[in-house]
Amino acid sequence: MSRAPRSAAARHSWGTDDSATPILHVDMDAFFVSIELLSHPELRGKPVAVGGQTRGVVSTASYEARAFGVNSAMPVGLARRRCPELIMIPPHHHRYAEVSRRIMGILASVTPNVEQVSVDEAFLDVSGATRLFGSPVHIGAALRHRIREQEGVPASVGIAATKHVAKIASAHAKPDGLLLIPKDRTLDFLGGLPVGALWGVGGRTEERLKRAGVDTVGEITALGETRMIRLLGQAAGRHLYALACGVDPRPVCARAEEKSVGREETFFDHVADRTELERIMLAQSHDAARRLRARRLMGRTVSIKVRFGDFTTITRSQTLGRPTQVAADIYAAATSLLRQVTIPADGLRLLGVRVENLTPADSDVQLTFDDDPRRSEAEAAMDAVRDRFGTASLGPASLLGHNVRGRPDG
Numbered sequence: 310m311s312r313a314p315r316s317a318a319a320r321h322s323w324g325t326d327d328s329a330t331p332i333l334h335v336d337m338d339a340f341f342v343s344i345e346l347l348s349h350p351e352l353r354g355k356p357v358a359v360g361g362q363t364r365g366v367v368s369t370a371s372y373e374a375r376a377f378g379v380n381s382a383m384p385v386g387l388a389r390r391r392c393p394e395l396i397m398i399p400p401h402h403h404r405y406a407e408v409s410r411r412i413m414g415i416l417a418s419v420t421p422n423v424e425q426v427s428v429d430e431a432f433l434d435v436s437g438a439t440r441l442f443g444s445p446v447h448i449g450a451a452l453r454h455r456i457r458e459q460e461g462v463p464a465s466v467g468i469a470a471t472k473h474v475a476k477i478a479s480a481h482a483k484p485d486g487l488l489l490i491p492k493d494r495t496l497d498f499l500g501g502l503p504v505g506a507l508w509g510v511g512g513r514t515e516e517r518l519k520r521a522g523v524d525t526v527g528e529i530t531a532l533g534e535t536r537m538i539r540l541l542g543q544a545a546g547r548h549l550y551a552l553a554c555g556v557d558p559r560p561v562c563a564r565a566e567e568k569s570v571g572r573e574e575t576f577f578d579h580v581a582d583r584t585e586l587e588r589i590m591l592a593q594s595h596d597a598a599r600r601l602r603a604r605r606l607m608g609r610t611v612s613i614k615v616r617f618g619d620f621t622t623i624t625r626s627q628t629l630g631r632p633t634q635v636a637a638d639i640y641a642a643a644t645s646l647l648r649q650v651t652i653p654a655d656g657l658r659l660l661g662v663r664v665e666n667l668t669p670a671d672s673d674v675q676l677t678f679d680d681d682p683r684r685s686e687a688e689a690a691m692d693a694v695r696d697r698f699g700t701a702s703l704g705p706a707s708l709l710g711h712n713v714r715g716r717p718d719g
Contacts, residue, residue, distance in 0.1 A: 329492040331436035332561065333449050334467040334475035335416060335456075338484045340429035341369040343462040344408055345398045357396045361385045361577030368400055368577070372484055385577075400577065405429075408460055415455055419448060424561045430479075432472050434561035449487050470495065471557035477506055495555035500527030507552045514541065514549075529553035570608065572596045573661025579618055581656030583647075590643045591636075593662040598636035601664060607632035608664035611642035615650055616659035625649065632668050639664060 337343065341359040346352055356374035360367040367388050370379045377392035389395055409428045416423045419442060422434040435448050442448050449466035456464045463485040467478025470492040477499075482488035490498045499506075504526060505515050521540055523529055529537060530553050538546035551557070572593040580586055590613075601608060612626035625646040629638065643662045 330445055330468050330470050330489065331434055331439075332469055332472055332475045333433040333435060333445060333452075334469075334472070334479040335431050335433065335449075335452060336465050336467075336476075336479045336483070337412070337429035337456075338463040338465055339369050339371050340409075340462065341400065341405055342371045342398075344405055345401070346371075347461050349398070352396060355396060356392050356394055357398060358388060359398050359400050360388075362397050362399060364579075365577030402574070408462070412456055412460060412462075412464075415452065415459065419452065422561050422563055424563060432475065432561045446487070446489050449489075453485075453487060471555065472559055472561065473508055473552055473557040474499070474555060476508075477502070480506075496527075496530070499553060499555060500525065500530070502526045504529065507549055509545070509548060509552070514545070517541065526553045568667065569663050569665040570597050570600050570604070570606065570667070571612075571661060571663030573614055573659060573663075575616075575659045576657065579656030579658055580660070581652055581654060583652055586647065586652070586657065586660055587644050589660055590647065590662055591640050593660075594640035594643055595636040597662055597664050598634055598639055601634040601667075602670070605670040606667045607634045607670050608639075608667050609633075610664070610666040611639055611646070612663045612665060613643050613646045613650075614659065614661035614663065615647075615657060617653060618655045618658055620658065622659070623650070626665070628666070632666075634670060 342357050345359060346357070354373060356371060356377060356379065358367045358370040358374050358379060360369075363385065365385055367379060367381055367383045367385060369381055370383075370388070374388075374392055374395055377395070379388045379392050379395060385397065389397075405428060413423065413425055413431060416431055416433055420433055420435050420438045422437070424432040426432065435442070435445050438448060439445065442451065445468050449468050453464050453466055456462065465479050465482040465485060466487045467475040467480070467482055467490070468488070469475040469478050469490040474490050474495055478488040478490050502525060504510050504518050504523060507526060507529075510518070517540065518524075518529075521532075523532060529550060532540075534547060534550040537550045540546060541549065574589060574593070580589070609632045610626055610628045612624055614622065614624050616622045627642045627646055629642060633639065639662065647660075
């Protein structure tokens with residue numbers, strides 16, 4: 310990784326001593342919108358959001374749109390009422406997933422200790438990388454510079470001694486900034502924040518704390534652990550008191566051993582047409598199969614996840630006679646499971662396909678008489694083309710001209 314100019318290393322800081330702050334939280338700013346603006350530079354500076362056009366919800370909003378009170382997960386109708394000039398862009402999740410994969414590769418070039426939290430954020434433990442790349446602040450600045458230079462999107466970085474504080478710091482660094490919280494300034498930084506800044510404080514907990522006269526994190530520490538336990542119960546009281554004191558022993562954990570591989574898609578406009586749902590499943594099956602092959606895994610159980618318009622969610626699964634990494638096998642099982650589900654008139658809100666019960670691909674597996682190795686060879690050849698020219702370069706004919714809107718989650 311090339312070194313960024315020293316002058317760019319700390320745009321925001323609560324101090325200069327970062328020797329005991331090896332945890333970085335890297336968070337892309339308005340990620341989906343930032344990617345869409347690469348194709349639509351004429352929309353920069355305008356209120357823009359990604360999501361459904363007339364129905365559904367907002368996925369991501371630009372900072373210009375947020376100034377009008379437009380937020381993620383907000384119904385599109387409400388967003389348009391708050392901001393009549395709002396420009397809605399339909400989502401392109403396949404593009405977001407590709408950019409995310411490349412950004413995670415940039416982070417992994419600094420340290421193997423990368424914990425990806427979602428498509429647009431990750432934690433890094435750079436304690437073993439400072440000798441090669443410089444201080445945590447300099448690493449954070451260089452990562453922001455490289456992400457911007459290679460992918461054209463802004464990233465904010467929080468640096469602290471713990472994951473919890475690093476995440477809060479990155480939120481305060483937005484948009485497009487870097488914030489260092491030295492270990493010895495942690496309590497000073499946390500003390501003045503509202504209690505809602507702590508992980509695990511939802512609306513109900515925040516209201517209970519406010520009724521008790523606790524509005525800031527500093528007031529939690531002043532209250533003491535015993536009274537916090539009395540107020541919220543043993544687990545929640547002890548947990549929030551520890552976070553308020555800057556205590557968070559959780560290490561940065563790189564991806565654990567794979568237990569399942571899958572893809573699911575939330576629809577901004579509900580989908581009721583079964584043919585369209587099966588087409589989406591075909592794309593999801595190919596994505597799961599490709600990732601299985603990339604990780605040299607096979608799976609024996611195929612499951613589907615279905616969420617209805619009222620948010621009721623069901624899962625169905627089928628165990629195959631042998632492990633597979635072939636999309637055709639996954640798709641056949643998935644569509645068989647979907648045919649057992651009644652699709653309501655108002656359609657589905659979410660649909661997903663997952664492969665579980667994984668085994669190494671080189672394990673000794675008994676083949677059946679109807680196995681056709683040409684299917685696996687053809688899909689492996691597709692992988693090579695897509696790796697070189699992008700995921701949209703080659704695929705099943707029935708998917709040509711269609712967007713794969715789902716997001717990889719496993």
